[in-house]
Every structure is written in structure tokens, then in C-alpha cells.
Amino acid sequence: MAQAFATTANPDELAKFEAMADSWWDPVGKFKPLHKFNPARIAWVRDAAALHFNRDATTERPFEGLTLLDVGCGGGLLSEPFARLGFKVTGLDAAAKNIAVASLHAERNGLEIDYRCQLVEDLAQTSERFDVVMTMEVVEHVADVDLFLRAAAHLVTPGGMLVGATLNRTLKSLALAKIGAEYVLRWLPRGTHDWRKFVKPSEFAEALRAGGLRVEDLKGMSFDPLMDEWHLSDDLAVNYMLRAIKAE
Amino acid sequence: MSGTTDIPPIDLDAPDVNADVLIVGGGLVGGTLACALAQHGISVAVIDSEDPEALVEEAYDGRSSAIAGACQRVLEGVGIWAHMDSGHQGPGGGVQPILNIRVTDTDSPLHLHYDSDSVGGPMGYMAENRTMRLGILARLDELKDKATLIAPARMADHGREADGVWAVLTDGRRIRAKLMVAADGRGSRVRDAAGIRLVSWPYHQSGIVMTVWHEKDHRGIAHERFLPGGPFAILPLPGGHHSSLVWTEKSRLADHIMDLDDDLFHAELASRFGDFLGEVKVVSKRFCYPLTLQFAPTYIDRRLVLVGDAAHGMHPVAGQGMNFGLRDVAALTERLVEAHRLGLDPGGADVLEAYQRWRRFDNLLMLGLTDGIVRLFSNDIAPLRLARTLGLAAVNKLPGLKTFFMRHAMGDIGRLPKLMQGTGL
Ligand SMILES: Cc1cc2nc3c(=O)[nH]c(=O)nc-3n(C[C@H](O)[C@H](O)[C@H](O)COP(=O)(O)OP(=O)(O)OC[C@H]3O[C@@H](n4cnc5c(N)ncnc54)[C@H](O)[C@@H]3O)c2cc1C
Numbered sequence A: 001m002a003q004a005f006a007t008t009a010n011p012d013e014l015a016k017f018e019a020m021a022d023s024w025w026d027p028v029g030k031f032k033p034l035h036k037f038n039p040a041r042i043a044w045v046r047d048a049a050a051l052h053f054n055r056d057a058t059t060e061r062p063f064e065g066l067t068l069l070d071v072g073c074g075g076g077l078l079s080e081p082f083a084r085l086g087f088k089v090t091g092l093d094a095a096a097k098n099i100a101v102a103s104l105h106a107e108r109n110g111l112e113i114d115y116r117c118q119l120v121e122d123l124a125q126t127s128e129r130f131d132v133v134m135t136m137e138v139v140e141h142v143a144d145v146d147l148f149l150r151a152a153a154h155l156v157t158p159g160g161m162l163v164g165a166t167l168n169r170t171l172k173s174l175a176l177a178k179i180g181a182e183y184v185l186r187w188l189p190r191g192t193h194d195w196r197k198f199v200k201p202s203e204f205a206e207a208l209r210a211g212g213l214r215v216e217d218l219k220g221m222s223f224d225p226l227m228d229e230w231h232l233s234d235d236l237a238v239n240y241m242l243r244a245i246k247a248e
Numbered sequence B: 001m002s003g004t005t006d007i008p009p010i011d012l013d014a015p016d017v018n019a020d021v022l023i024v025g026g027g028l029v030g031g032t033l034a035c036a037l038a039q040h041g042i043s044v045a046v047i048d049s050e051d052p053e054a055l056v057e058e059a060y061d062g063r064s065s066a067i068a069g070a071c072q073r074v075l076e077g078v079g080i081w082a083h084m085d086s087g088h089q090g091p092g093g094g095v096q097p098i099l100n101i102r103v104t105d106t107d108s109p110l111h112l113h114y115d116s117d118s119v120g121g122p123m124g125y126m127a128e129n130r131t132m133r134l135g136i137l138a139r140l141d142e143l144k145d146k147a148t149l150i151a152p153a154r155m156a157d158h159g160r161e162a163d164g165v166w167a168v169l170t171d172g173r174r175i176r177a178k179l180m181v182a183a184d185g186r187g188s189r190v191r192d193a194a195g196i197r198l199v200s201w202p203y204h205q206s207g208i209v210m211t212v213w214h215e216k217d218h219r220g221i222a223h224e225r226f227l228p229g230g231p232f233a234i235l236p237l238p239g240g241h242h243s244s245l246v247w248t249e250k251s252r253l254a255d256h257i258m259d260l261d262d263d264l265f266h267a268e269l270a271s272r273f274g275d276f277l278g279e280v281k282v283v284s285k286r287f288c289y290p291l292t293l294q295f296a297p298t299y300i301d302r303r304l305v306l307v308g309d310a311a312h313g314m315h316p317v318a319g320q321g322m323n324f325g326l327r328d329v330a331a332l333t334e335r336l337v338e339a340h341r342l343g344l345d346p347g348g349a350d351v352l353e354a355y356q357r358w359r360r361f362d363n364l365l366m367l368g369l370t371d372g373i374v375r376l377f378s379n380d381i382a383p384l385r386l387a388r389t390l391g392l393a394a395v396n397k398l399p400g401l402k403t404f405f406m407r408h409a410m411g412d413i414g415r416l417p418k419l420m421q422g423t424g425l
């Protein structure tokens, strides 16, 4: 943990993602779990945003005119859908190869997304702010969770919202998300996650509060093996999502 | 299709038509799907090898279809029904509610009687296929911001890749999309090109189809008779004095009947039709269709889905071919609209798998059921005849069972897509 300068970048973690960057858009490849998450988590974020900004999610491009920052965007698995829903999306990732893959894919799909290889704490030094800041499945990979979340919180426009998702640090998540997913089911390459770095909802919320946000909602995600689908649940013990807002 | 092409897909970056979904085949099923998707903001390009003008001429397709209640709701929900239901209601146009269905067995005094009072509303509707085609064309025109109909047109080549699908037409026009839908009917070339092989059983039976005029009003009653050669259906058309006939016979006999001159043909017909509607005259050409049961073992492939007859064909005894195609439409539309509203790729594997899971079970069940009915009723073996006579009587006596059969005939069984429940998406 000893770091010369405070930074959110963990070189070992970033090297892991760089090595897998070619498979971001393979729905049955190394990032299959994230593809599988998409319908449930996008729906939750979309509906939360629709409620918060008073938009009708059944219309074309409901979020036109709003900005969204996707922190730790990877290959753009979330940036692209939210761009199609009308947000002006900025995608941030610390791994250069991810940004290259994401940019190429967006271009091939005719989407305009501003992808940048930059650390969130560096962006927070500028005057840019976003209506929605989203950081899904990233905090468990960063070097300094508090710094990361404070910077992310800082980037939210007053009256805007932040959504996050990660893995809880419980015995159940050790059994399922770490041992189960990596060693038994082989959903993820071994060593993808370090259980000790999983973040409890209380820790997540506390860091956001320090950054001036108030947590409004917590939601679990559970896997339904029969339907081969993830759905929302009230069980926060493994995968959970959280929504926080910044006062006007 | 062909292995080589002068235009590699990379040159399609500036195609003539860019859409979310490319539908190959603008028949009853493909056309309805195009309207359903466009209405929900999903852009579609539809190509059909036939000229739309020719498609609505009587000689192209003299058939009429029975439209089950749940399917009528689909047509209503996507704005096609309003065009079918308005204007001239009579021979050549409009829709006829089916108020009553009478099923009878050969020489048997027992009847199976379905009537609209016990389900609260018509059992379904009859309309000429051309009425539905005209309705689809009118609706596509209203939706032209999102729907492009390209016809007559043929594909010279097409491909499905990781990122999307493309087609080059014989006239050089190019289309790019995220998903390709094979709605090109029984002989689907798109399905064949994908290497999806059909499983099929010929029935060695043919359906002779025509429109008749009759002296007395049919009062909205449909008749289905199980004759030794196969089912004989009299289906009421708009206006009261026309009905559509579907007369099933062993294929060899059907060919022979088709060759008879008008007088002899009429004599054969009259002996089966009876005189309960007074004088009867054939007023259309005779059409003859060989009947086979066929289904594709899989409905999906990379960025491809099969719908309608391209995926499954069944014996028309239950009048369900088009109706099952419309269930495909309702289910696929629901899945694609869901994905669209999540900003997800409409050709994504998960979207397609969810569609397949939903539809395949339903269709196989129906194919099995239809096949069972045909085998039971196209048979002159005495014990079987007795069994079906008793069967009909039993179904009649048990209200629960009858309602089940009735709802089944109306397309109301299974987990219904929202469009079939008459609720919006
Ligand atoms: C005698 C008979 C009676 C029937 N009665 C009923 C009934 O009462 N109720 C009912 O529900 N069903 C009935 N059916 C079944 C029903 O007609 C079909 O299920 C229905 O028409 C299928 O529609 P489709 O759009 O899938 O296929 P089709 O109607 O076959 O349409 C396919 C379309 O694709 C086009 N096409 C084909 N190849 C290509 C190509 N390579 N490129 C571009 N375009 C192409 C064609 O021009 C056509 O427009 C009956 C069938 C028969 C044979």
C-alpha cells in the first residue's frame, strides 16, 4: 500500500486489464460477466436518471442535453449504451489500451464519445463537471479508494448524481464472487479480484459523503441460473449498486 | 450468398441505406414486424423480391386468413388494423368477425361448437390476405421516417459480421444494419445461407383454396369438417355472401380435382359443401398448396433471427401459420424494444437468445398439437373415428376444456407478449 505519491492507479491491476483489452467486446470472452450485467444495471441507472432529471425513458434519446462521465470505462460497454440514450458521454480509463479499443469500437458504430486516458483525480483538478458520474466495477481495482471516490464526487455538477457498483466484502462474496466465479465456474480469469480490496457499502457511502454526496439508494444484483440473467435484488452481500446525489 | 464479391464490406461504410434492422421478406409477417419496430423508433429496411403492386393483385395470393383474437390485437397495436377495418367492408375488402365455429366429424351427429358468447367477443376475424397486405403498405408509408421498403429487389450478396450485417442488392444498392431478420417464407434463402437445415414432414396432402359466393348469409359462422380426405373449412368473408374454402385432400387426388372442368369441379365441391347456405358458386381462381410441416431446429445465428414461415410451417388445419408468425413478431418486438431502450445492440447474442427461448417452446408445442389433430382427423380407420367423435362430444360437455381449446384457437395460450395482450410497450 505504500505509495510515494497519492494516486488511484494500481499498476498491477492496470496491467491485467491492458492484457485483456482485445476481448472487451467479445460477449462470451473474458468480460462476459460485464456483458451479462448490462441489461439489469443499465435499466437501473437509466430509470434512476429518468426519475432524477424528470425524463421519459420510453422516448427516443431521453437524456439529450445531459452529460455523463464514465470513470473506468474499459472498452466502453456502458459508455456506448448511454451515448445511444442521448447523454453526451466522456469515458475515462487509466489503461491506454482500453481507450484505444473503446475509441475504435465507438467509431465503427457511429457513436461520438469523448474517450480519454486520464486519472480521475487529474480531471478533478480542472473545471469540468458532469450531470452524471458513473463508476461501475472499478473501485475494487484502484489503489486509493478514498481519493478515487472523493475525486469522482467532486466531478458531479450540483444537482447531479453519481452511480457506482462494486463487490461487497463479505464471506458470501468471498465464496461466490472470488472463489466461485474464478475457480469453480471459471467466469473470470483467476486472480481477477483481490477480495481484500472489495468495498463495503458503508465505506463507499462514507467516502462519497466526504466528497459532498448523499447516498439515496442501494440495490443488490443476483444471478438467476435458470434464465441465465442477472436481476435486481435486495441482497447487497455480493454485487451491489448505489446512487448518490449532490445538492443544488 | 456467393462466396466472392467485388465490394468488400469495408466499403459499406457509407451505405445507401443504414438501419437498425434489415428485414428480408416483406410478407404478412415481415411487413408486420417492420411496422411494429418502426412504430417504436427502431429503424428498419425491408426488402422484398416481389413488386408491391403485384402482391396485392388477386392472382398473387387468393387466400384469406383467419386472424386469431390475440393477433388482431397485434395488428391493432401496430396500426395496421385501422387500415383493414376502415373503408369498404364487403367482397374484396374489410374484415369479418367470426362469431361462431362449428366443428363436425364425417357422418357424425356430434358437433364441437365454439361460440363468441362464452369468450366475450369474436373468436377471431377473417380477412383476405390482400386486405392485410394493403394495410401493411399503408402503415409503412405512415412510418416512412423509420421504415424504408425496397421492392422489388434481390440481394446479390450479404454477410453477417461481429459488428453488423450488410447486403448488396442486384442493382448495386447497399444496406447496413445491426440485425438481419429472415422473413422470406418457407423457402427462406437467408436461412439456407446460414446453414440452418429444416426438419420437415410432407403430409402428402394439399390444400385447395378458393372463394365462393353463396345464396344465404353465413352470419359470421365458420365451419370445419373433418372429411376422410382431410379437413374442409368454410370461413366467412366480409359482406355475408362470400366464404373462403380450404379443402384438404390427398395430394394425388387434389391434383386430379384441380384438373377437373368447372362443372365436374362444382359437383365435387357441392357434395362436400352441402346446401345449408343455398346455392354455391366458385368466384375466384382455384389455388392448390402442398402441405408440409417443417421447422428450423434453431431460430437464431450470429446477428440473424428467423420469423414466420422461415422458422416454422404447419398444416393450415388450425389456421395458425400466420398467427404463429405474428406471435414471433410480438415477442421479437418486445425484446428489441427493450434492448433499444437500454441503448443495447439489437443484434446482441443475449437479445436473440431470449427471443429464441420464448418462441421455440411455444411453436414446437403448437406444431405437435396441429400435427396430432391432422393425424387423428385425416384418417378413416373406424376406431379412430369413434375416438374423435367421442372426443368432440367430450370437449363439448366440459366447459373448462372447451374454453381451453377455444382460447387456444384464439391464440391466447402461453406467456403472451405484451402486444398480444393489447397493452403498449
Ligand atoms: C392453404 C393455406 C391456408 C392458410 N390459412 C391460414 C389461416 O387461415 N390463418 C393463418 O394464420 N395462416 C394460414 N396459412 C399460413 C400463412 O399463409 C403463412 O403462415 C403466412 O403467410 C406466412 O407469412 P410469412 O410472411 O412468414 O411468409 P410469406 O407469406 O411466404 O412471405 C415471404 C415474403 O418474402 C418474400 N421473399 C421470398 N424470398 C425472398 C428473397 N430471397 N428476397 C427477398 N424477398 C423474398 C416474398 O415475396 C414474400 O413477400 C395458410 C397457409 C396455406 C398454405
Ligand SMILES: C[S@@+](CC[C@H](N)C(=O)[O-])C[C@H]1O[C@@H](n2cnc3c(N)ncnc32)[C@H](O)[C@@H]1O
Residues within 6 Å of the ligand: A008, A009, A010, A013, A014, A017, A034, A071, A072, A073, A074, A075, A077, A078, A092, A093, A094, A095, A098, A118, A119, A120, A135, A136, A137, A138, A141, A142, A143
Ligand atoms: C472491471 S472493469 C469495468 C469496466 C466498465 N466500467 C464496465 O463496468 O463495463 C474496471 C476498469 O477500471 C479501470 N481502472 C482501474 N483502475 C483505474 C483508475 N485508477 N482510474 C481509472 N480507471 C481505472 C480498468 O482499466 C478497467 O477498465
